[in-house]
Amino acid sequence: MLLLLLLCGALGCGAQGTAPLAFTMLQWTRVSKGSSDFWGNATLGGRLSHLLEGHNVTQVLPLEPPAAWEQRQEVVGNYLTYFSELVWLFNKERPINYTQSLCCRLGCCLFPNGTARSFYEITLNGTAFLTFHVPTATWECRWPGKDPVASFAQRELMKYPETTRDLQYFLNTTCVDILRAQSPETGPCRGRSHAPLALGLSVGVLAVLGMAGGIFLCTGGSC
Secondary structure (H helix, E strand, O other): OOOOEEOOOOOOOOOOOOOOEEEEEEEEEEEEOOEEEEEEEEEEOOEEEEEEEOOEEEEOOOOOOHHHHHHHHHHHHHHHHHHHHHHHHHHHHOOOOOEEEEEEEEEEEEOOOOOEEEEEEEEEOOEEEEEEEHHHOEEEEOOOOOOHHHHHHHHHHOOOHHHOHHHHHHHHHHHHHHHHHHOHHHOOOOOOOOOOOOHHHHHHHHHHHHHHHHHHHHOOOOO
């Protein structure tokens, strides 16, 4: 199985027009024979803000001071390491000799009228798998039919505050605050201090950790 995360966005800082300002993270994970590969990126207002390669995440835009960013890097690296170890453990117990690919896409958009929209979508092997309904902090199955893998993963994700209420807060509050700090009303790329942007990377990884057990247990017909 696999997983990964990060982003793409729209419009640069201070841009005019009717299109929304976006902060998007897009993360991919590929798992094959117990080995996990990670990559992804994040964009803020159409500009590349973060890169994820392996267990290393890089801040492309200087959005956080060095000391704070160093702490974010450590947190993200630890979560990715934990996931890799979890995959390896599952593979030892139930070998999987084929490749699985998971993609997590999350972020938020701020519209010119001040309204915002947040999202979190997960695909498995290119097919819609799960969606996070932000207003109610609930996970919804998107896999075709009543597949036990998606159902199990949904139940697992609903057990943990990191993948429900904490994720809701990040998408509804932290993410939107990041965009409001970049909007023309606050001045071109200046003003309020930035919220911890890397929190999104951490939350994205946590969300996949919650479903890892379900994917490995169910794939192979054990559900």
